[in-house]
Amino acid sequence: MTTPAARADRDDVLRYLCVFLSVAHTGSVTRSSEQIFKAASAITRALTQMEQLLGVSLFERRPRGMLLNAYGEAVHLRARRIQAEIRQAATTLCNGQSTRKDPAVLTQLLLSGNKLRVFVSLASHGQIAASCHHLGMSKSGISMSLARLEESVGQPLFQRTAQGLVVSEAAEPLLLHAKRVFAEVRHMQADLMALQGSVEGCITVGALPLGRTRLLPLAIVHLLQKYPGIQIKTRESSYEELARDLGCGDIDFIFGALRPQEENRQLVSEALFVDQVRIFCRANHPLTRTPDHLSLATLQHNGWILPRQDSPARRALVRSFTRQGLSAPQPSVESGDLAVVRNLLTHSDLLTACSPHQLRYEMEKGDIVELNVDLGDAERSIGIIQRSGCHPPPAMQALLEEVRKICASDLLPCSPPAASYTPRRTAELAQHCVS
Template identity: 50%
Template structure:
């Protein structure tokens, strides 16, 4: 799955959004009449809005009593997510420096599921015609809805370029919070299912290369096998792309090498194990029969390595430099494991990679790890989440399964296990 492919945005998950302000007013005041005063609506409109919210979510949220409305367990879960959505709306209005009138107008748009869906789709498709077709509305209707956002903000959200719509800085800021709102609504469904006694919902996993071979697939299979109503998507992209998705709520967590040296503000890093580099070659490689190979003897070999800007390539270079050697020159640079496998199988090329990433080929005897002493190649592998995220029960179930898989990892050697082959 690629970022931008967000199935929950097309599934009606955003439908409850328009009713949340009425719901919060009733939840906080305990009365439809008092709530109507707070949101400047007729009591009948508030009652209808709460009823439509309960219908959309498939469960009552209040106990109706003569003296007022009392939240039940489902209502309390919805209130938690609704208040987080309210906070996201307030944060983006503050960031954009909105006046009081702008705040009211823009907040109303952000609390509309249809308008929010259109905004997110417009930023992803960057084409009014494509968005209109996707949402089943006219092109004029899509343009009018976009114009309402721009009028409320008193600023353009997109620059009309020949290649399509280019988001402005204001649109980029608005989009991050819009996606976080959508994520809260997605998690709301999982919260309610858990209260009902089953785990359901959609989880999106950002998978860096090390986890793609064994850990993430095995964890997902175990979680889905135990909870059949779970739906899981994986996103395979460079770290920077995954991180942007994590911060905007498109991704629930990232599994792979932890980047403690990067900007970790607003992130939680959970180390799970340490991994190491190994030098791998095909079975039957001329060097495979040697009992010990000095690293210097490999400088003239042909190498297939990650691209120069990849963290794994920097780790390879640092390992050679630590031993006073010039880094190897790559004959082939790639971040694709399928290409790497084929090159190793069909040539005498070498690679430097975590043995975990090619564990099946090693176990099958198709590849071998050469007896080479490297410099320091240890890296921490684990889970990255947003610091203030309220993870859904569905996400927690997938995380628990992945942690269990990590505990089952076979020892690769007596050395301390590094995820080197990062795309």
């Protein structure tokens, strides 16, 4: 668990980014002094403090100037991405003002001090007292920081309610970009560790139902055998909530059934295999005593456990019934929780439609069986969803490769892999940090 002090130290890198980017661009403290109107001594001091904070030297100091080394290149990549997010947030806020403000001035403000950190914490916790504990700051310090930020922005960033603080509609873009900024800061240190030969860091995966039971756990086991310093967190929720969290950088990628690309153009999908939806029931179910092929019409009025209406598996089942001129079955129970589905199946005559991967253990034990039903083209693509334009840290790259490997090797006969790939070694993961 990250302590408030460690979190503050890590996030303090933001205050040095403008100086760092200027020196990286000009290659000289003197030229940077002229460019950003700071004393050369102040620039030198800021760079030294930034290097001490990160624990590495970022420049090769030469008589004719300063040149980024490998660590500096890795930080430079993240710094430019952070700067772009801050600029976009500042531009959006300024464009929404009746009184014209300078986005460049607001950009400098957002990168200074702990204003962004306070804003994100208040948005997450909704209470000043909770943010005090989270950040290790006093109540007066947080209140003052928020007041200064709102004064500079020229509008309230929160609605004050009886339940606490709620982010205002105008401040939603700032929250989105601020969260992305801190995601880049988190990954910056992991990039530096990889360059030192240690793949570490914390990766958060949005786990959709299909991946939770076997594929993702196997990938995580293989990953930790290679890189025990990596920490994995999984988040189980609806696709809509996971997609929102992915968009703002709260999670790193989603694994499961893919959605149509047009549903969210800020996300990109990578299909790993095609999955067939099938129909399952408990062992010794009355329908298993019929040796012949079952028709969908026979099952239409049976009791069903089905996932949410907008889920890929539900859509695939509906398509199968519709193609045969039948109305889709109405579920007795609607649930995407596999524990609920398993227990209902084994203790009732209900049916369900899902992937064989989700019930693999129960099928191997003989508790649940597949019915002999032809659903036709009841397919859905399974794979990885990432935020468009993201630059995965080495730990995330390593986990993605394990997921791809598992999906290519641990499939049922009905699920052909979408493509082949070649795994990368630790050195290649480190090189990714500076390219």
